Amino acid sequence: MTTETRLPFWRRYIFSTNHKVIAVQYLFTGITFLALGGLMALLIRWQLAYPWQPVPFIGKLLFAGSGGAVTPEAYPMLFTMHGGIMVFFAITPILLGALGNYTIPLEVGARDMAFPKLNMLSYWFLFVGSSILLVSFLVPGGAAGFGWTIYAPLSASTEVLPGWGQDLFILGLALDAVSILMGGVNYITTIMQLRAPGLTLRRLPLTLWGLFFSAVLNTLWLPIVASALFMVLCDRRLGTAFFLAGPLAPHTGGQVLLFQHLFWGFGHPEVYILILPVWGLVGDLLSVFARKPAFGYKATVWSMFAITILSGIVWGHHMFTSGMNPLVGKAFMVLTVTVSVPTAIFFLNWLGTLWRGAIRLTVPMLFTLGVVFVFAIGGLTGLFNALQTFDVYIHDTYFVVGHFHYTLAASVLFGTFAFIYFWFPKIFGRQMNTRLGQLHFWCSFVFLNAVFSVMMFLGLHGHMRRIADATAYEFLKPVQHWNVFIGWAALGLGLSQLLFFINFLYSLFKGAPTPANPWDAGSLAWTVSSPPPEHNYATPPRVFCGPHEYGVPSLTNGDWLSQTDPQAAKLARS
Amino acid sequence: MIYGWLLGLTLLEVGVVMAGWPRGAIVTLLMSTALAKALLIALYFMHLKFDRRAVWWLPGIPLLFGIIFVGALFPDVVWHLVQRM
Amino acid sequence: MDRATSAEVEVPLLDIPTGKFGMWVFLVSEIMFFTGLIGSYIVLRLGATSWPKPGEILNTPLLGLNTLVLLSSSLTMALALHAAQQDCQGALKRNLLLTAALGTSFLLIKGYDYVHMWHKGFTISSSLFGSCYYLLTGFHGLHVLSGVILLVYLWAAASRGVFSAAQYGRIEYSGLYWHFIDIVWVVLFAILCLV
Numbered sequence: 001m002t003t004e005t006r007l008p009f010w011r012r013y014i015f016s017t018n019h020k021v022i023a024v025q026y027l028f029t030g031i032t033f034l035a036l037g038g039l040m041a042l043l044i045r046w047q048l049a050y051p052w053q054p055v056p057f058i059g060k061l062l063f064a065g066s067g068g069a070v071t072p073e074a075y076p077m078l079f080t081m082h083g084g085i086m087v088f089f090a091i092t093p094i095l096l097g098a099l100g101n102y103t104i105p106l107e108v109g110a111r112d113m114a115f116p117k118l119n120m121l122s123y124w125f126l127f128v129g130s131s132i133l134l135v136s137f138l139v140p141g142g143a144a145g146f147g148w149t150i151y152a153p154l155s156a157s158t159e160v161l162p163g164w165g166q167d168l169f170i171l172g173l174a175l176d177a178v179s180i181l182m183g184g185v186n187y188i189t190t191i192m193q194l195r196a197p198g199l200t201l202r203r204l205p206l207t208l209w210g211l212f213f214s215a216v217l218n219t220l221w222l223p224i225v226a227s228a229l230f231m232v233l234c235d236r237r238l239g240t241a242f243f244l245a246g247p248l249a250p251h252t253g254g255q256v257l258l259f260q261h262l263f264w265g266f267g268h269p270e271v272y273i274l275i276l277p278v279w280g281l282v283g284d285l286l287s288v289f290a291r292k293p294a295f296g297y298k299a300t301v302w303s304m305f306a307i308t309i310l311s312g313i314v315w316g317h318h319m320f321t322s323g324m325n326p327l328v329g330k331a332f333m334v335l336t337v338t339v340s341v342p343t344a345i346f347f348l349n350w351l352g353t354l355w356r357g358a359i360r361l362t363v364p365m366l367f368t369l370g371v372v373f374v375f376a377i378g379g380l381t382g383l384f385n386a387l388q389t390f391d392v393y394i395h396d397t398y399f400v401v402g403h404f405h406y407t408l409a410a411s412v413l414f415g416t417f418a419f420i421y422f423w424f425p426k427i428f429g430r431q432m433n434t435r436l437g438q439l440h441f442w443c444s445f446v447f448l449n450a451v452f453s454v455m456m457f458l459g460l461h462g463h464m465r466r467i468a469d470a471t472a473y474e475f476l477k478p479v480q481h482w483n484v485f486i487g488w489a490a491l492g493l494g495l496s497q498l499l500f501f502i503n504f505l506y507s508l509f510k511g512a513p514t515p516a517n518p519w520d521a522g523s524l525a526w527t528v529s530s531p532p533p534e535h536n537y538a539t540p541p542r543v544f545c546g547p548h549e550y551g552v553p554s555l556t557n558g559d560w561l562s563q564t565d566p567q568a569a570k571l572a573r574s
Numbered sequence: 575m576i577y578g579w580l581l582g583l584t585l586l587e588v589g590v591v592m593a594g595w596p597r598g599a600i601v602t603l604l605m606s607t608a609l610a611k612a613l614l615i616a617l618y619f620m621h622l623k624f625d626r627r628a629v630w631w632l633p634g635i636p637l638l639f640g641i642i643f644v645g646a647l648f649p650d651v652v653w654h655l656v657q658r659m
Numbered sequence: 660m661d662r663a664t665s666a667e668v669e670v671p672l673l674d675i676p677t678g679k680f681g682m683w684v685f686l687v688s689e690i691m692f693f694t695g696l697i698g699s700y701i702v703l704r705l706g707a708t709s710w711p712k713p714g715e716i717l718n719t720p721l722l723g724l725n726t727l728v729l730l731s732s733s734l735t736m737a738l739a740l741h742a743a744q745q746d747c748q749g750a751l752k753r754n755l756l757l758t759a760a761l762g763t764s765f766l767l768i769k770g771y772d773y774v775h776m777w778h779k780g781f782t783i784s785s786s787l788f789g790s791c792y793y794l795l796t797g798f799h800g801l802h803v804l805s806g807v808i809l810l811v812y813l814w815a816a817a818s819r820g821v822f823s824a825a826q827y828g829r830i831e832y833s834g835l836y837w838h839f840i841d842i843v844w845v846v847l848f849a850i851l852c853l854v
Contacts, residue, residue, distance in 0.1 A: 114677050114680075114681060115681055181685075181688050184684070184688070185681050185684045185685050185688075186681075188684050189677060189680050189681045189684060192671065192672035192673070192680065193671040193672060193673070193677050193680050194671070194677065195670050195671070197670070198670070199670060200670050201670075201672075219684060219687050219688045219691070220635070220636055220639060220687065220688070220691050221691065222688070222691075223688050223689070223691040223692030223694075223695055224643070224691055224692075224694070224695040225695075226692060226695070227692055227695030227696045227699065228695065228699075230794070230798075231699065231794065234783070234790065234794060238783050238784060239782075239783065239784030240783055240784055240787075240790035240794070241784075241787065241790065242699065242703065242787075242790060242794075250784055251784075251785070251786050251787060252707070252708070252787070253703060253706075253707040253708075253786075253787030254703075254787065255651045255702065255703055255706060257650055257651060258647070258651055258699060258702060258703065261646075261647050261650075261651075262695060262699065265643055312639055312642075312643075313642060313646075316646070324650055325649040325650050327649070328646065328649050328650065577730065577731075577734045580730045580733075581727065581730065584723060584726050584727055584730065585723075587723070587848075587849065587853055588719060588720065588723035588853075591713055591714060591719055591853045592714070592719060592720070600713075600853070600854065601854055604849045604853050604854055605849065605854075607849070608845055608846055608848070608849035608850075611730075611842075611845045612842045612845050612846060615733060615838050615841055615842050615845070616838070616842060618737075619733050619734075619736070619737045619834070619838045619841075620834075620835055620838045620839070621831075625675065626673070626674060626675075628672075628673050629673060629675060629683065632683040632684070632686070632687055633683070633686065633687065633690060635687065636687045636690040636691045636694065637690065637694075639691070639694075640690065640691065640694035640698060643694065643698060644694070644698040644701055644702065647698070647702045648702065648705075651702040651703070651705075651706045652702050652705040652706045653706075
């Protein structure tokens, strides 16, 4: 073994091809944008709670022209950028970029990803894309204001939204898409082709199954939205009319509805892309902290597979009120409701894992249980949205907003925190503070439910989405006080996250050193030191069992087995 | 060789269009020849014929989803069924 | 599954090299990208009230020639791979260069065609057909350009003696990419120019 010369600083930490460094880069980028997106949410809630009042403290800085108040032109920018940033520049980098990049090679027993240079490129594409997004705030006309859904004809015509901020948003998104696609190639190849000897698919941690299916969905559907985005750019700047018709169009033939099909053809799989890693992570963490094998492992994997397939053919449920053919709508409705079957299966498997387990209420476990709770609500409200008849009533109301925030801002966010609290010791070799973590969880849990459960009822009352001032509508005046309530609860939620940031930053530098396996977890990553050696494994590890061998009754010393423990070869289970 | 076939099919396509055959016949013929050429390239040049069957899933899955996706758009964008209802 | 020996075996999903697997996954995303573009074209065209006849605007013989150029480049690419597998360095370099040259010719002919038609008034914004035509062939052309750059890089590597009968993976994977964009052109040629 030749001694490796030490790479210069910029090759080790900036332009590194090491998946662990890249994962941390993704993590920091994602957390930064999470904070930015959260700030936008608070501005939105302030505006709704106290319409047209100057925002305290930071108002004069952000909205100088209007004395510190949100303006009608700025409001669409707020909800557009909030959505776009959260989905593409916060959650995706953290859950796919950081969780995926960090755990996949370690958990399959590889020294690095299949294509390390491609991996490095994928981060820098994200970096450039997110920088472009930040620049879009500063151009004349401001940031994009067509909603994160970028619907034509609003997005496709420069008559209404002429600013370059719109184009920069689309461009930033396109670069992010390239980044994710590159990552997808790496994830799929590494998980399928680079597993250590003995690591059959039957023994793969659920987190990796979630990441795998997520990457498959990305590979299939991101290009569809990429094609749509390029067509929007052409409509805006090159005089075409793919998505324009009527007086806005320079010539005939464009189909406005086509954009929605293309967008949601990606957009629906996208939400599953965001949550599949969480489902996998929750499956694993419930097992670790209940000290029991994951109940119904095979059924869970097949359910996730079924959902992956189904998610590609249900996009029309976002378009029930678009004027789409109602019969096609019925087909989408039936298929969407079908998704609830595999979802219920793996959800019940989660409960089965918990049943009669020896629960360890660590901070990651608190967040995992939090996911189970909020996802139940989010998932069940999804059933209502799936019905064409009901959806016609609640489309574009806060009922939908409540539904997707329960599944995204609640489930995915809690999943993100579960990921960070669980993997922090492995990544940084230090422990996060438990007390702060518990406080962070409970405060977040209370405020989160306060904010989004009320939204459900507002939606049933008929409160529309994306309006800047509910008091302009007579029928909404009676519920305006709920907007005030949500505003203060949202502030509470936002402030609770400070507990996380403080904990995270403090522990980075001053956290107590941690042993290799502080959680007694059985998967491959926990057999190496915390943090792991530069190339993970000196020789490929040998795997003899699955990652959930906890509470094994036949053992004489200890009650759980690591995946590399040769004793496992004698187990009756595979 | 395969190349010969590809050459021949292309010349056939161009010839048929220049000669001005009836529309229905042209469309059917062209779709078939394009499909044939694509298959020839995929199976022989890209070696799919000699790879294991499992590799066929890799291009197969997106093609399947692509067909479903485009097909689902037909009632609205092509047949304008809602306006006609 | 035999428990005693299951720990001995590497367990990749498909029995193909990692690079080949990765290239195919990338091609999956490319198939979907062109599905988005071509699918949109299909529905836009079938839903439009009127459409120019074939040959009315586009130069069918010239584009037919371009098709032959690209098909020939696929042939030379296959020959290059064959040469690499047989360890014929000379044939490998020659065929790589030929493929790149044919690809460049394709682009040049296309460029000439674009300029010619643009001056005649057939632009990206003059009609829906124009928009679709330039968008589809434009993206295809960008892919061809990337392929040509890749081929030149491979030719440079081959000149340094990087490839051999034991080490020809990158030629094969690049070949997959090259044949893929050839297939895309075959489809585009049929649905844009001929039908």
